[in-house]
Amino acid sequence: MSLPPALRPIDALCALSLLATLTACAAEGPDAELIGPSRQQEIVGGQSTSDYPAVAQISVTTTGGETFSCSSTLISPRVLLTAAHCVDLEEGPTQSITAYFGTRVTGADPNFIQSIPAVEWTHYEPWSLSGNDVAMVLLEYDADVEPMP
Numbered sequence: 001m002s003l004p005p006a007l008r009p010i011d012a013l014c015a016l017s018l019l020a021t022l023t024a025c026a027a028e029g030p031d032a033e034l035i036g037p038s039r040q041q042e043i044v045g046g047q048s049t050s051d052y053p054a055v056a057q058i059s060v061t062t063t064g065g066e067t068f069s070c071s072s073t074l075i076s077p078r079v080l081l082t083a084a085h086c087v088d089l090e091e092g093p094t095q096s097i098t099a100y101f102g103t104r105v106t107g108a109d110p111n112f113i114q115s116i117p118a119v120e121w122t123h124y125e126p127w128s129l130s131g132n133d134v135a136m137v138l139l140e141y142d143a144d145v146e147p148m149p
Helices: 012-022
Strands: 055-062 067-076 079-082 094-101 114-123 135-139
Touching: 055 079, 094 135
Parallel strands: none
Antiparallel strands: 055 067, 055 094, 067 079, 079 135, 094 114, 114 135
């Protein structure tokens, strides 16, 4: 999928810098609600925080029904920056993406802010884990949190 022309001119160096400092893929600790079928990697010794409301978890579902989680960063009211390997999956084409803002992905947590479905996404092609691993996700509507400066 492609983003509107106004969102296409992204400075690769700036995007890679933001990606390296603000975005990483991982599952939360053992008390977190599972989104996908398994945990392949966990953050060890980490803790939940509400200090960065613009950092969202995205739930990515393939056309085959498999679900994966990645982190992302809100860079404008409707655009998330994430990794290309989060939206261009080996397991099959991406069918849907939902962004979750807050420390958990359910409304039962007092730090839950909202969930927003994505309407489009695109990634740098060709990407690899050693470089150009950049993607953008366009949300259906503006998030209730301020984007990262």
